[in-house]
Amino acid sequence: MAAFPLPPGSTLGVLGGGQLGRMLALAAARLGFDVAVLERDADSPAGRVAAHTIVGPYDDPKALEALAAVASVVTYEFENVPAKSVLTLQALGVEAAPGPEALSVAQDRVAEKQFLNATGAPTVAFASADSADEAMSQAAAMGAPLLIKTRRDGYDGKGQRWIEHAADAAAAFEALGGVPVILEAQANFVRELSIIAARGRDGATAIYPLSENHHEGGILRRTLAPAEVSTRTAEEAERIAVRVLEGLNYVGVIGIELFELKDGRLLVNEIAPRVHNTGHWTQDGCEVDQFEQHVRAVAGWPLGPTAPHARVEMLNLLGDEANQWAKLAHEPETRLHLYGKREAKPGRKMGHVNKVHPL
Amino acid sequence: MAAFPLPPGSTLGVLGGGQLGRMLALAAARLGFDVAVLERDADSPAGRVAAHTIVGPYDDPKALEALAAVASVVTYEFENVPAKSVLTLQALGVEAAPGPEALSVAQDRVAEKQFLNATGAPTVAFASADSADEAMSQAAAMGAPLLIKTRRDGYDGKGQRWIEHAADAAAAFEALGGVPVILEAQANFVRELSIIAARGRDGATAIYPLSENHHEGGILRRTLAPAEVSTRTAEEAERIAVRVLEGLNYVGVIGIELFELKDGRLLVNEIAPRVHNTGHWTQDGCEVDQFEQHVRAVAGWPLGPTAPHARVEMLNLLGDEANQWAKLAHEPETRLHLYGKREAKPGRKMGHVNKVHPL
Numbered sequence: 001m002a003a004f005p006l007p008p009g010s011t012l013g014v015l016g017g018g019q020l021g022r023m024l025a026l027a028a029a030r031l032g033f034d035v036a037v038l039e040r041d042a043d044s045p046a047g048r049v050a051a052h053t054i055v056g057p058y059d060d061p062k063a064l065e066a067l068a069a070v071a072s073v074v075t076y077e078f079e080n081v082p083a084k085s086v087l088t089l090q091a092l093g094v095e096a097a098p099g100p101e102a103l104s105v106a107q108d109r110v111a112e113k114q115f116l117n118a119t120g121a122p123t124v125a126f127a128s129a130d131s132a133d134e135a136m137s138q139a140a141a142m143g144a145p146l147l148i149k150t151r152r153d154g155y156d157g158k159g160q161r162w163i164e165h166a167a168d169a170a171a172a173f174e175a176l177g178g179v180p181v182i183l184e185a186q187a188n189f190v191r192e193l194s195i196i197a198a199r200g201r202d203g204a205t206a207i208y209p210l211s212e213n214h215h216e217g218g219i220l221r222r223t224l225a226p227a228e229v230s231t232r233t234a235e236e237a238e239r240i241a242v243r244v245l246e247g248l249n250y251v252g253v254i255g256i257e258l259f260e261l262k263d264g265r266l267l268v269n270e271i272a273p274r275v276h277n278t279g280h281w282t283q284d285g286c287e288v289d290q291f292e293q294h295v296r297a298v299a300g301w302p303l304g305p306t307a308p309h310a311r312v313e314m315l316n317l318l319g320d321e322a323n324q325w326a327k328l329a330h331e332p333e334t335r336l337h338l339y340g341k342r343e344a345k346p347g348r349k350m351g352h353v354n355k356v357h358p359l
Numbered sequence: 360m361a362a363f364p365l366p367p368g369s370t371l372g373v374l375g376g377g378q379l380g381r382m383l384a385l386a387a388a389r390l391g392f393d394v395a396v397l398e399r400d401a402d403s404p405a406g407r408v409a410a411h412t413i414v415g416p417y418d419d420p421k422a423l424e425a426l427a428a429v430a431s432v433v434t435y436e437f438e439n440v441p442a443k444s445v446l447t448l449q450a451l452g453v454e455a456a457p458g459p460e461a462l463s464v465a466q467d468r469v470a471e472k473q474f475l476n477a478t479g480a481p482t483v484a485f486a487s488a489d490s491a492d493e494a495m496s497q498a499a500a501m502g503a504p505l506l507i508k509t510r511r512d513g514y515d516g517k518g519q520r521w522i523e524h525a526a527d528a529a530a531a532f533e534a535l536g537g538v539p540v541i542l543e544a545q546a547n548f549v550r551e552l553s554i555i556a557a558r559g560r561d562g563a564t565a566i567y568p569l570s571e572n573h574h575e576g577g578i579l580r581r582t583l584a585p586a587e588v589s590t591r592t593a594e595e596a597e598r599i600a601v602r603v604l605e606g607l608n609y610v611g612v613i614g615i616e617l618f619e620l621k622d623g624r625l626l627v628n629e630i631a632p633r634v635h636n637t638g639h640w641t642q643d644g645c646e647v648d649q650f651e652q653h654v655r656a657v658a659g660w661p662l663g664p665t666a667p668h669a670r671v672e673m674l675n676l677l678g679d680e681a682n683q684w685a686k687l688a689h690e691p692e693t694r695l696h697l698y699g700k701r702e703a704k705p706g707r708k709m710g711h712v713n714k715v716h717p718l
Contacts, residue, residue, distance in 0.1 A: 005685055005688070007684070008681070008684055008697045008699070008710075009699065009701070022388070025408075026385050026388055026389065026408075029381070029385055029407070029408045029699070030385065030695075030696055030697070031695055031696075031697055032684070032695075032697025032698065032699050032710060033699075034407055034699065048388070048393055048410040049384075049385075049388045049408050049409075049410070050408075051407040051408070284646065287643065287694060287715055288694070296688070301685075301688045302688055302689050304691070305691045305692075309668060309669070310668070322367070322391075325366070325367055325391070326364055326660075329364070329655070329660045329661055330661050332663070332664045333664075335646060335647070336389075336390055336391075337389055337390075338367045338389070338390055338391025339391065340367070340368065340388070340391050340392075340393065342368070351367075351391060356646055
């Protein structure tokens with residue numbers, strides 16, 4: 001096992017070669033670390049800025065062995081890392097952060113909500129169903145409208161259906177593939193907020209100000225940060241963040257999506273045990289951004305400051321929107337972040353901009 | 360020849376794999392570019408964050424050919440690029456920026472001062488000498504004390520001698536290797552300042568605020584920025600920067616070292632046609648730092664803003680000083696930048712910190 005804090009010159013392993021891996025790799029390099037990316041694609045956004053790329057699926061024992069041979073610690077850019085991969089790495093003497101508890105909670109929407117409620121973080125009412133019959137009876141008990149989601153996988157609005165009538169639950173269950181689902185009551189929220197928080201190996205926490213998020217078709221379009229919220233809301237969000245981090249014995253950065261209700265109460269929508277799209281504003285709004293913060297936490301370094309020095313509007317560039325780079329490059333307040341993806345498929349996250357304004 | 364502005368996804372070639380190449384590569388990646396580094400050492404600070412490393416000396420035709428095969432435009436992290444390499448690249452259809460004029464001026468201290476004076480940028484009095492006899496007669500004419508430097512090469516205080524008596528000129532000439540030299544009158548300066556400036560392919564210029572610099576043994580230790588200067592001094596420095604940039608038909612970022620005299624006048628000490636150690640403060644003091652600015656200029660993008668949002672004290676970490684990383688990581692105002700160099704030789708630039716304070 002590596003000794004912490006990890007000295008510069010050590011290698012940080014990253015599972016996943018997408019934009020989050022790329023921005024983690026850039027942050028790690030600034031602190032003097034080397035990065036090894038494990039990724040199926042030999043030519044990935046993260047791999048192109050990393051010292052090493054190991055090509056393979058995330059659960060390939062040979063690939064994990066090659067990663068363990070160079071990396072002192074391993075982290076990931078997505079939550080659906082196979083639990084077995086983490087155990088394999090641990091058996092090879094390499095610690096993975098965030099740890100297996102965080103992954104298992106984040107990979108199962110029912111376990112996630114159970115954990116959240118147990119830790120004192122409120123959520124919408126929910127129920128699980130493993131069959132169409134069970135979905136029908138749970139829907140009847142809860143009452144529509146309801147959101148039905150697969151318990152596992154799914155992102156950016158994929159793997160979920162709204163039903164307006166409890167009687168539609170069986171059809172929705174089948175349409176989602178007949179796999180175990182979660183039924184969620186509708187949250188009558190007025191705003192979607194999120195909070196990006198970090199916990200170090202020493203148990204210290206660092207919490208960024210809340211951001212206000214706008215989704216379209218299940219995909220994040222726009223983040224405004226710091227969000228204008230009451231002190232009470234800010235304190236409640238921080239309280240939730242600390243409970244989640246401590247409850248998971250967490251190491252690294254986490255993204256916690258929140259619903260703000262009319263009466264000011266907050267419900268947790270979901271948690272993402274990784275750097276998060278709604279935290280991209282920190283790159284141009286804070287001295288230490290979420291990527292460096294995650295590297296610091298995972299490497300056992302002390303956490304950095306989270307105070308904002310600017311007000312930021314973050315806009316995702318989806319698909320062809322990234323073709324506007326030349327226009328965007330002319331705007332003095334606009335900082336461009338492009339991911340080096342070769343193909344601009346519709347809806348694909350190709351980059352983002354941070355529009356920076358004085359606080 | 361590439362069409363400008365260069366679209367993201369294009370490859371930027373960098374001659375040199377040290378820390379400046381590394382920080383250029385990180386900035387280029389943020390804008391969606393790939394980077395190809397040409398460097399003798401297969402395991403270099405810049406190569407470890409670049410998509411491609413081409414291993415070879417900077418004047419190796421085969422290596423330059425390999426670079427030209429992937430890169431749309433080439434730039435460099437140091438001024439002593441062989442002129443022939445730039446011509447070779449041009450013959451292969453790849454533009455190099457900054458161009459050959461800037462390189463030839465910056466590579467010869469006599470040509471540099473002649474250019475500066477001709478463009479209206481004052482320097483100390485100087486003379487050239489190609490022999491010990493000539494050095495003696497020039498020194499007698501100018502009067503001691505005098506600084507004698509080799510016309511070419513030399514950095515961080517290497518390749519130079521002070522003489523207190525004109526009669527010592529012949530011995531100094533021989534001690535410097537018997538190569539052509541420049542004799543420089545002493546500048547009775549009160550402060551060393553520098554200005555980091557950029558010029559785009561469209562001729563637009565962008566100028567950062569002045570910084571105040573402190574050297575020890577010829578090596579930069581400390582930069583304070585923005586420097587506290589009078590409006591007159593700031594305007595004079597900007598006027599010099601614009602004349603230098605335009606006089607060289609320059610594309611990219613340039614570092615201009617200045618002496619501030621008692622009466623407030625500025626003399627140009629030297630120019631460095633590249634990103635510059637005294638501009639590292641911009642990484643944490645400005646929205647667009649000198650590295651992104653250089654990439655923007657070289658890629659034909661519009662230049663970015665140069666206004667500071669913080670006051671920064673930059674300290675170089677030389678040799679063993681980089682071992683203080685764990686202590687420095689605890690300071691909330693301190694941003695660490697480490698270069699990934701394997702060996703901490705005495706005096707070697709291993710990293711720097713930017714201590715960030717409100718403006």
